[in-house]
Amino acid sequence: MTEIVYVKNKDEFKEKVLEKSKTSPVILDFYADWCPPCRKLGETLTEKVKSSNGWTVVKVNVDDEDVGEIAEDHEVQGIPAVFYYEGGEKKDNFVGFNAAKLDEFINKAASAGK
């Protein structure tokens, strides 16, 4: 059963998002504990990733000490900020609890594994 991965610094980001997405898609979620839409989005992702066929979910807490540069590189201005990573690159993204876009990302990730 696949679980959510938490990334706390640039090294972990390189390994778990950039490198990992070369083999299977990664859905990257920038969130904060105090953000209610983030919580909702997080709950959906936690549920869906359980039955993953290879794709992973990586979460970055914007309040963490060492993630500032990662958030800056992704120009995070509002949260939740969700990115679709494939082949080591970000292909798509959205901001806010957008249920339709979230479904799209999950379906895309699942079909990439087939």
Place this chain on the structure above:
Amino acid sequence: MTEVKLIDTEAPETNHGYDFDLMVIGGGSGGLACGKAAISYSTEAKPLKVAICDFVKPSPPGTKWGLGGTCVNVGCIPKKLMHQAALLKEARSDATYFGWEGADLTHNWTTLRDNVNNHIKKLNFGYRTELAGKGIKYYNKLAKFVDAHTVELTKPGQEPEKVTARRFVVAVGGRPTYPDIPGAKEYGITSDDIFQLQRDPGKVLCIGASYVSLECAGFLTHVGKDVTVAIRSIPLRGFDQQMAGLVADYMEAHGTRLLRQCVPVKIEETGGDHKYSVTLQWPGLNKTKVEQYDTILFATGRSADIPELGLDAAGIKITDKGKIVVDQCERTSVPHIYAIGDVIEGGLELTPVAIQAGRQLAARLYAGATKLMDYINVPTTIFTPLEYGCVGYPEEDAKAKFGEDNLEVYHTNFTPLEWTLPGREDTACYCKLVCLKTEKEKVIGFHILSPNAGEITQGVALAMKLGVTKETFDDTIGIHPTVAETFTTMAITKSSGEAADTGGGC
């Protein structure tokens, strides 16, 4: 009259060779306002490089917080939210008389604390993204001057870096001071810690008679804590003393225990989880007593946060109380280094003042503006359970400056309509206008003790900025039924000797 040189011109504005045009040290109310205003004047033709440094040194108990300064993290914002928690308790008590039935409310400290802090974290995030969005370089590092144009930026676990700037604005604010008594730093907390307190405050001793002490004591009392305040001499020094007395009286009548002319001399651990013995002394009565508390909150004053700033290396002069000396253009003893906010000598320690100063300074530096700060008639409000709003002179200061014979003071007690059903006291709310007879009864002091005092006082501040007289107050039609309308019909003067209360019986 010597012409005031508005901006420093020793170095060129462009191609000066420094890393930044402007470096702001301190990301609080003043610093953020200044930095954001400065970058707004940046153009393609004349780009401005602006940086803001902000770093919070943990408090003795280890509390720290994010970008935004004192007001956002450990001042105005959490204070007002917790004050609201207290007001809601009063509203629940009153509600019964308006027909509401149901069980009484119980209070959960954890819920209040977490919700308040989640809001603050949201504000911290908002400021960080705002700075990034505006192209301001943000350093979450501690800045120290190594010379007049260079700061060294440090952060635990990281290599120090040196950065230079054409101009600096020092806006580092202040921190609470601990008195020099045994046990204070080891066992006491301050306003830096109360809003994030990880345990229920329990039985609280607030030390001090500042508005910080009284505001904290007030909301802690109303969310159900056993609260005592130890006041060394007078309440709310610097404020109108009649009003200060009324604020204290109301608090005493509503569950806060006040110990007057009383000081703590020693704090010891009684063993166990946050249990302390405080030795209290009444020097005038030669009396000493030991009392048990769970939380001891010191609110005995604040000092400018200048240690470790390297002011000597830059050549910045300070007073013997440690505040930075500035002229009316907020310039320090170093022409290209300015200072605003709580850190300066002779200012007012208020967020809106720092914000205004920051914005006006940026406008003078980069937009050719000439307006200087006006510290006259700055309104403020103390958010004790019954709020105290004021603008202008305390009555005693007006007397000292203009002479008692040149003043007419109008005053009255009043009862908000909403207090009638619950039968709340009719002698608590009070308002007075201090008027200057020699200038057609120009209103030079406004004081009100009432619910929503802040909302009411703001409008009066506007009028006083325009030099409003008592006659205009009288000519203004009131809005009925409100508390604010009281000041449109003030007829009783202190000099007449008539009673100010509106009678006690039915």
